[in-house]
Amino acid sequence: MIDPPEPGRHGRRAVAVASATQMMVVLDGAVLAIALPRMAGDLDVGTGSLPWVMNAYALPFAGFLLLGGRIADLVGPVRALRTGLAVFAAASLGAGLAPSFGVLLACRVFQGLGSALLSPASLVLLTRATSPGTERERAIAVWSVTAAIGASASALFGGLLTQTLGWRWVLLINVLIAPALFAAGRGAAPRWEPDERRPKGLDVPGALLFVVAFAGLDLAATVDGGGSQTxxxxxxxxxxxxxxxxxxVTERRVRHPLLPLRLLRSPRVAYTNAAAVVLLAGTAATGYYTTLYAQDVAGLAPLTTALCMLPGTVAGVLTSRNVPRLAVVLGERNCRTMGPVLVAAAQFGLAGCERAGAPFGALVPLLVVLSIGSSIAVITLTSSATRSLPSHQAGLAGGLITASGQSGGSIGLxxxxxxxxxxxxxxAASPHAGASAAIVHQVGVALPLGAALALVATVLARRIPLGAESGLPENAGHRPAPRNVRP
Incomplete structure (x- = not known):
């Protein structure tokens, strides 16, 4: 068994590197949303194909997250993180220089693969370099808040780059950031040694089946009414x-399953991840339609759109920092369910305003409420998923909750x-004419459906047990070899 980390020696550097990495991953998952209208014109792409810019990243990210967590548990967080950074930087370069929409989508797939290794590796890095207890809880809080900042700041960051340097620099900026994190990652954690509690195998067939299942559900969910499409x-x-x-079948029979099915028997794990899937599915289309409404209907420039979203960004960041205090004041269960309720209320309001053709300034207060609710929901669900698990199971836990959110968001979009x-x-569905009329009318359908899903997530979050469970069994993810099979 490995020795516990030395307090203070690696903690601060590990927290900084892990948090910055997670911010980059989360930021890149959403930052292109505000650049979609400019990208569509530059690459001559129809509006109906634009969601695949987001999904080409989200599908491999969600599908390979659990495998990425297992790799980080096996080879060590620093090696996994630096490998992921190399893949992510190369894919970002290709996407930023893509001459066609097809090349852009292919590079986005590799960006998602790199992120699938980066996200769980950053969480394992935290748990490896910090001591159990208060130090680790604070580190995870910083990691979560930084990720929330990345999600909230994506609109401002994307709008600024899109309007000043062009949408390609939204991708190319990663080529400058990733090498700095690559260099800082060296020595950010104690020397990695094998731990007998960690499963030694990689369930590659399981990971591939995850991706096929997610991609199939994503394609099946894309309905446009045509016979061939149906x-x-x-x-x-x-x-x-x-x-x-x-x-x-595979996870029941493989010796080292990627997702131990016994894990889903835990009420905390099952309800937490189900709530994350449903909530992120419900909110996925909100940012997409809000961006299109701002630029194609209200006629705002990308930077102006981002500045209008800035109050929501600030509100989300401030809320993220104070969620632990809010949980103490309101209670764990009330705080956990308040987030999805606020999200649903904001989505119903946005649908009404955008359907009525309101000026974008009228949407700003609702975007603030949406950001506050999202921050509360994401942080409380992440805390619920990882709170009671020991460090050697951090990669699996972090990968599972992030995969749930990403898969829900991709399929929901x-x-x-x-x-x-x-x-x-x-x-004849709308009295208006043109693409802006289609956007306005689609908002009246998509956002109320998303709000209904957020209310379902509220019910699921309410059923998450209070307190902490004992975590996974020590041998979770490891199936003893059958007696008639040679090791």
Missing amino acids: LRSALAGGVAVAALAALV AALTGVAAAFTAAP
């Missing part, structure tokens, strides 16, 4: 169901935009 959705849904069935487009396909 057939494609049905086939994709069938592939997704088959992949999920094969995944269950495809489903809500697809359903909205299908329900507004008729020319």
Whole structure:
């Protein structure tokens, strides 16, 4: 067994590197949203294809997160983090220089693969370089808050770069940031040694089945009313169901399962991850449609759009820092369920304002409420997922909760935009004309559906048990070898 980390020796540097890495990962997942209108014009892409810029990143990110967490547990957080940074930087360079939409999507896939290694590795780095107790709790709080800042600041950062340097620099900026983190990562944690509690194998078939299942669900959720598209959705849904069935069989039989099915028997784990899936599915389309509304309907420039979203950014950051205090004042369960309720209320309000063609300034207070609710929900769910688990299970726990959110967001974006487009396909559906009319009408469908999902997430979050559980069994993720099989 490895020795516990030396308090204070590596902690501050590890917290800084891990938090900055997670901020970059979260930021890059959302930062392109505000650049989509400019990107569509530059690459001659229709509005219906734009969600795939986000999903091409989110699908491999979600699908390989658990494998990334297992790799970080096996080879050590520093090695995993530096490998992920190299892949992420190379993919960012290719995406920033992409001559076509297809090349851009391919590079976004590799960005997602790099992020799938970076995110869990950063969490393992924290747990490896900090001592259990107060020091580790503070480190995880900083990591969570920094990620929330990255998500909140994505609009401002993307708008600034898009308007001043062009949308390509939203991607190329990573080529400057990643090498700095690569250099800082060296020596950010104590020397890595094997731990007998960690499973020694990699469940690559399980990871591939995860990706196939997520991609199939994503394609199946994209509905636009056409006959050929309906057939494609049905086939994709069938592939997704088959992949999920094969995944269950694989995880039961493989010696080192990527996702131990016994883990899902824990009420805390099951309800926490279910709430994350549903909540992120419900909010996925909100930022997408708000950005299109601001630029294509209200006629705002990218930087002006970002500045209008700045109050929400600030509110989200301030809320993130004070969520632990809020949980003490209101109670753990009340705080956990308040976030999705605020999200639902904001989405209903945004739908009404945008459907009525209100000026974008009228949306700002609702965006503030949305940001506050999202910050409360994400931080409380992350805390619930990782609180009671020992350090050697941090990669699995962190990968699972992040995969839940990413998969929910990816599938939700495809489903809500697809359903909205299908329900507004008729020319007489709106008295307005043109692309802006389509956006306005789709908002009236997608955002109320998202708000309804947020309310479902409220119910799931309410059912998360109070207090801490004992975590996974010590041998979770390890299945003893059958007696008739040679090791």
